[in-house]
Amino acid sequence: MNRYKILSWAAFVISIVLLILPRIIPICTGIMGNGNPMHCHYAYQAEFIVTLLAVILSASLFVLRTHEARLLASFVAFLLGIIVIILPQPWAIGICENGACLKTTFFETIGGSILAITGLLIALLTHKAQSEEVK
Amino acid sequence: MTLNRFLIVAFLVFSFGIVILFNGLNRAPLRYMEMDPNTPHKMGHSSQLQSDVDILQKRS
Numbered sequence: 732m733n734r735y736k737i738l739s740w741a742a743f744v745i746s747i748v749l750l751i752l753p754r755i756i757p758i759c760t761g762i763m764g765n766g767n768p769m770h771c772h773y774a775y776q777a778e779f780i781v782t783l784l785a786v787i788l789s790a791s792l793f794v795l796r797t798h799e800a801r802l803l804a805s806f807v808a809f810l811l812g813i814i815v816i817i818l819p820q821p822w823a824i825g826i827c828e829n830g831a832c833l834k835t836t837f838f839e840t841i842g843g844s845i846l847a848i849t850g851l852l853i854a855l856l857t858h859k860a861q862s863e864e865v866k
Numbered sequence: 867m868t869l870n871r872f873l874i875v876a877f878l879v880f881s882f883g884i885v886i887l888f889n890g891l892n893r894a895p896l897r898y899m900e901m902d903p904n905t906p907h908k909m910g911h912s913s914q915l916q917s918d919v920d921i922l923q924k925r926s
Binding site: 753754757758760761762768772775776779780783784786787790791793794795 | 867868869872876879880883884887892893894895896
């Protein structure tokens, strides 16, 4: 198994973990006094859609054959990892100050960082392979 | 797996994910909480926190 496949599997597994993380480590389930869900609810609904896209994109790394396609897919996976980190920030959507939400966000941030690093490594690896092929 | 077949599977996975999101199965269900202004269960934004506290004070 070459390095590209190992990193692709890593990105796929991390995306799956990020997708089911709010099920494993739940966020708070409270509703605000006026009956609306809190910011954390919306933040993790958005996280679900982004990580669903990350799962499909990281799975596509197994079927893509050309260097350009692999480079683009891994770069978008890198960007999605950054979005996963950004969404719970107070200047984006935000979360409440409850311990459960902070705990979920802690692990979500670690997972998002790993996804971003993995995406970047795949992009660099593909770029290197592409340059060697041109030579 | 060819790319065409992958795109069909990916679309089905995406549709299934959206259905899960719509049904609220992706996370624990919401429940109404009796919020005490002294507990740490507060919004990070002071304006909304203040509106929550005002509503609770009106109720009590």
